[in-house]
Amino acid sequence: MKLHYLPLAAALLATTTLGVNAETLRWARAGDSLTLDPHAQNEGPTSSLAHQIMEPLIMRDMTGAVVPALATDWGPSASDPNVWVFNLRKGVTFHDGATFDSEDVKFSLDRAMTPDSDYKELLASVVEVRAPSSHVIEIVTDGPNPTMANNLTNMFIMDKSWAEANNATKVQDYEGGENTFAATHANGTGPYVLSSREPDVKTVLTINKNYWGIDEFPMQVTEVIYTPIQNKATRVAALLSGEVDFIQDVPVQDLARVGDTDGLEVRTAPQNRVIFFGMNQGDADLKNDNVDGANPLADLRVRQAMSLAINRDAIKQVVMRGQSQPAGMISPPFVNGWNAEMDSSSMTDVGKAKSLMAEAGYGDGFSITLNCPNDRYINDEAICQASVGMLAQIGIKVNLDAKPKAQHFPLINTLETDFYMLGWGVPTYDSEYIFNFLVHSKGEKYGSWNGTRFGQADIDVKIEALASETDLPKRNAMINEIWQVVQDEQVYIPIHHQVLNWGMASNVKTIVAPDDAAKFKYFELN
Amino acid sequence: MNTTLLRRPFAPRLRAFWSSDLVWSFRHSPVALTSFIFVCLLTICAIFAPLIAPHDPFNPATLNLMNGFTPPGTPNAFTGESFVLGTDDQGRDLFSTILFGMRISLFVGFSAVMLGMVIGITAGLVAGYKGGWTETIIMRIADVQLTFPAILVAMLIFGIAKGFTPVEYRDQMAIWVLILAIGLSDWVQFARVVRGATLVEKNKEYVQAARLVGRSGLAIMVRHILPNVLSPVLVIATISLALAIIAEATLSFLGVGAPPTQPSLGTLIRIGQGFLFSGEWWILFFPACTLLALALSVNLLGDWLRDALNPRLR
Numbered sequence: 001m002k003l004h005y006l007p008l009a010a011a012l013l014a015t016t017t018l019g020v021n022a023e024t025l026r027w028a029r030a031g032d033s034l035t036l037d038p039h040a041q042n043e044g045p046t047s048s049l050a051h052q053i054m055e056p057l058i059m060r061d062m063t064g065a066v067v068p069a070l071a072t073d074w075g076p077s078a079s080d081p082n083v084w085v086f087n088l089r090k091g092v093t094f095h096d097g098a099t100f101d102s103e104d105v106k107f108s109l110d111r112a113m114t115p116d117s118d119y120k121e122l123l124a125s126v127v128e129v130r131a132p133s134s135h136v137i138e139i140v141t142d143g144p145n146p147t148m149a150n151n152l153t154n155m156f157i158m159d160k161s162w163a164e165a166n167n168a169t170k171v172q173d174y175e176g177g178e179n180t181f182a183a184t185h186a187n188g189t190g191p192y193v194l195s196s197r198e199p200d201v202k203t204v205l206t207i208n209k210n211y212w213g214i215d216e217f218p219m220q221v222t223e224v225i226y227t228p229i230q231n232k233a234t235r236v237a238a239l240l241s242g243e244v245d246f247i248q249d250v251p252v253q254d255l256a257r258v259g260d261t262d263g264l265e266v267r268t269a270p271q272n273r274v275i276f277f278g279m280n281q282g283d284a285d286l287k288n289d290n291v292d293g294a295n296p297l298a299d300l301r302v303r304q305a306m307s308l309a310i311n312r313d314a315i316k317q318v319v320m321r322g323q324s325q326p327a328g329m330i331s332p333p334f335v336n337g338w339n340a341e342m343d344s345s346s347m348t349d350v351g352k353a354k355s356l357m358a359e360a361g362y363g364d365g366f367s368i369t370l371n372c373p374n375d376r377y378i379n380d381e382a383i384c385q386a387s388v389g390m391l392a393q394i395g396i397k398v399n400l401d402a403k404p405k406a407q408h409f410p411l412i413n414t415l416e417t418d419f420y421m422l423g424w425g426v427p428t429y430d431s432e433y434i435f436n437f438l439v440h441s442k443g444e445k446y447g448s449w450n451g452t453r454f455g456q457a458d459i460d461v462k463i464e465a466l467a468s469e470t471d472l473p474k475r476n477a478m479i480n481e482i483w484q485v486v487q488d489e490q491v492y493i494p495i496h497h498q499v500l501n502w503g504m505a506s507n508v509k510t511i512v513a514p515d516d517a518a519k520f521k522y523f524e525l526n
Numbered sequence: 527m528n529t530t531l532l533r534r535p536f537a538p539r540l541r542a543f544w545s546s547d548l549v550w551s552f553r554h555s556p557v558a559l560t561s562f563i564f565v566c567l568l569t570i571c572a573i574f575a576p577l578i579a580p581h582d583p584f585n586p587a588t589l590n591l592m593n594g595f596t597p598p599g600t601p602n603a604f605t606g607e608s609f610v611l612g613t614d615d616q617g618r619d620l621f622s623t624i625l626f627g628m629r630i631s632l633f634v635g636f637s638a639v640m641l642g643m644v645i646g647i648t649a650g651l652v653a654g655y656k657g658g659w660t661e662t663i664i665m666r667i668a669d670v671q672l673t674f675p676a677i678l679v680a681m682l683i684f685g686i687a688k689g690f691t692p693v694e695y696r697d698q699m700a701i702w703v704l705i706l707a708i709g710l711s712d713w714v715q716f717a718r719v720v721r722g723a724t725l726v727e728k729n730k731e732y733v734q735a736a737r738l739v740g741r742s743g744l745a746i747m748v749r750h751i752l753p754n755v756l757s758p759v760l761v762i763a764t765i766s767l768a769l770a771i772i773a774e775a776t777l778s779f780l781g782v783g784a785p786p787t788q789p790s791l792g793t794l795i796r797i798g799q800g801f802l803f804s805g806e807w808w809i810l811f812f813p814a815c816t817l818l819a820l821a822l823s824v825n826l827l828g829d830w831l832r833d834a835l836n837p838r839l840r
Contacts, residue, residue, distance in 0.1 A: 231800075232800045233800050233803060236803050240803070251800065251804075253800070256804070257805075315591065317592065317604070318591050318615070319591070319594070319615070381786075382615060382616075385616055385786055385787070386616060388586050388787060389586040389617075390591070392585070392589075399696065399697050399785075399787075400785070400786060402786070
């Protein structure tokens with residue numbers, strides 16, 4: 001070797017030694033995070049990525065238990081039952097070095113309450129956020145709110161000065177197609193720092209050496225490379241060939257193949273998520289159907305007929321290969337207010353469905369467009385396609401329009417779809433969350449994901465009252481009453497509860513989080 | 527019987543055709559004969575699909591999801607029904623779906639080539655005959671389009687056309703949009719060949735004579751030049767047909783072609799590709815074989831035609 005090659009060789013040696021210490025986890029799932037703005041889209045994969053970079057005051061760990069994050073302890077104020085007090089963690093810094101204090105929390109919570117925010121429903125009962133000292137936050141609600149703290153587990157905290165410096169104090173208008181600095185950059189307090197991002201292609205995170213919990217959590221993953229792979233076969237092939245270490249959505253048909261492969265494992269758990277169809281039952285006429293001057297979906301009998309036409313067992317057996325639990329209500333079993341009787345109420349009866357259609361005056365059927373995502377839920381497009389066949393049996397001709405979620409979700413938010421698929425996870429584990437987003441009529445503070453145009457003034461009042469009802473049995477009775485209306489009116493057509501299948505290299509050690517949010521600071525590697 | 531037929535006035539023409547170079551070469555080329563039989567067989571199957579197919583895969587009301595993933599020739603575990611080539615993920619009988627899918631593939635391929643041919647021949651004739659600025663403009667457009675891969679151009683046209691179609695008509699319009707997209711992406715070849723041949727022909731004496739007699743430019747192009755430039759066009763048309771069938775399959779494979787409720791061969795291959803790892807090979811295998819047989823036999827036929835019509839190879 002000539003002498004002038006020596007520095008090169010030394011450099012090479014240095015990188016190889018570094019490579020031994022750096023534990024990279026290559027992570028793939030069907031879809032990418034929609035935006036990095038922490039308040040713009042309340043969507044699973046979006047908050048899942050955000051959790052690596054940013055932190056809420058309190059969060060759920062991988063088992064689903066509530067644990068402290070940026071707040072060390074919290075509770076209702078002793079003097080005023082309408083106030084929650086949070087003591088903030090000291091000595092925390094943002095990735096750019098700025099100090100974390102109560103001003104940042106106040107700024108972030110105020111930001112999350114603005115009309116463009118997709119988290120405003122969670123803070124609908126909040127009157128004011130106060131910062132009495134540098135590490136204390138007080139949240140004032142309009143009446144005592146016993147479940148307040150649980151609403152904050154995905155409420156990420158931004159740095160006020162960073163947001164001001166980068167013109168990001170306003171929440172990104174995602175549906176309006178706005179792009180902001182905060183949508184493509186992030187400055188959080190979380191365990192990982194965003195080092196590069198190409199939306200829908202690749203996102204690289206590196207460990208935050210100054211993280212407050214670096215000694216408290218395993219933190220064995222030092223680098224995360226996140227690649228969305230929409231195509232199922234390609235995703236599995238990537239895991240089988242060792243190109244990625246962890247995929248969050250093993251296609252149900254490939255569970256056996258992945259499980260039987262040496263060096264790979266599949267871990268399964270029921271997910272806190274329900275899949276369902278929503279129908280526009282409020283408009284006088286529909287845009288996407290062939291009936292002029294009338295809305296067939298406004299007729300309760302048509303909605304009931306559609307639900308009766310769906311064969312949930314067939315979807316479970318064939319499309320999901322047994323990996324789902326047919327649903328009768330749009331609440332996962334984890335949630336307070338879930339009711340076994342309601343959840344098993346779905347039936348399949350094509351004969352009865354046909355007679356209901358005839359009674360409603362649609363004996364000859366009608367045609368309508370079904371909007372469906374193709375990279376969000378397990379076999380979403382296949383479920384929609386199977387439903388096309390089932391609805392055809394009662395004369396409803398369905399045109400299927402399957403799109404990536406980034407184009408699908410805005411159709412629901414902007415009320416451009418009349419018939420759509422949606423899935424709902426419940427991070428608060430309480431029905432109030434479902435009602436606030438999906439049942440309350442759409443308005444300033446509530447109902448942002450209610451694409452059904454359903455809305456009843458007395459139900460709205462009841463939903464709003466849930467936040468400040470401290471008498472638990474009474475509150476549960478109210479929840480049950482609201483559910484009864486949702487069921488009787490067939491506001492939605494529930495399909496099933498998802499089962500999670502995480503596929504990973506055997507050296508990756510983690511439990512499956514019921515909210516499908518992998519938090520890499522808990523991951524162990526060996 | 528035969529002899530009486532041949533003694534009739536057209537008999538000499540038929541005999542002349544039978545013993546012509548082209549037919550002689552066809553009769554003596556096993557490849558051409560085999561691929562011709564294949565093309566005929568597949569085309570007949572496609573045309574008469576509604577009569578041959580045991581199920582109607584395009585009518586979602588007749589599908590039973592429980593029949594999904596039935597292996598070929600084995601009864602389904604839930605329903606007990608049996609299917610020759612098995613079923614896909616939605617319980618569609620694969621044999622019927624392939625027949626109907628082939629129909630779409632052939633129809634789209636044939637119509638797209640026709641469209642490309644009409645545009646290409648017109649552009650080529652005009653460019654070659656008129657010359658000057660007209661020629662420069664037409665041929666530069668062709669050159670620019672040729673620098674993009676045909677499939678990209680087709681995807682672009684497909685995307686724009688889809689954007690202009692109202693949502694409720696998209697499924698019905700998808701096939702026509704496909705034809706438009708593929709047709710507009712392959713007119714260039716025709717235009718270039720026809721222009722070249724026209725440049726040669728237009729200086730020949732019969733064209734000069736027609737011009738002296740005072741025939742109009744349009745009449746000269748259509749009545750005099752066109753018949754003399756058609757044989758290379760025929761070769762390109764055959765090869766383009768194979769390419770158009772593959773282009774349609776590619777677009778559908780990428781998910782931008784035929785709607786999922788009316789699968790073409792490409793759509794079926796896309797669906798089947800998701801189940802390769804899990805062992806349901808038949809969903810991909812049979813449509814892929816059909817596509818291969820169709821494209822290969824059309825292509826071989828085109829190859830033979832090119833050689834047969836090329837005087838230098840004789």
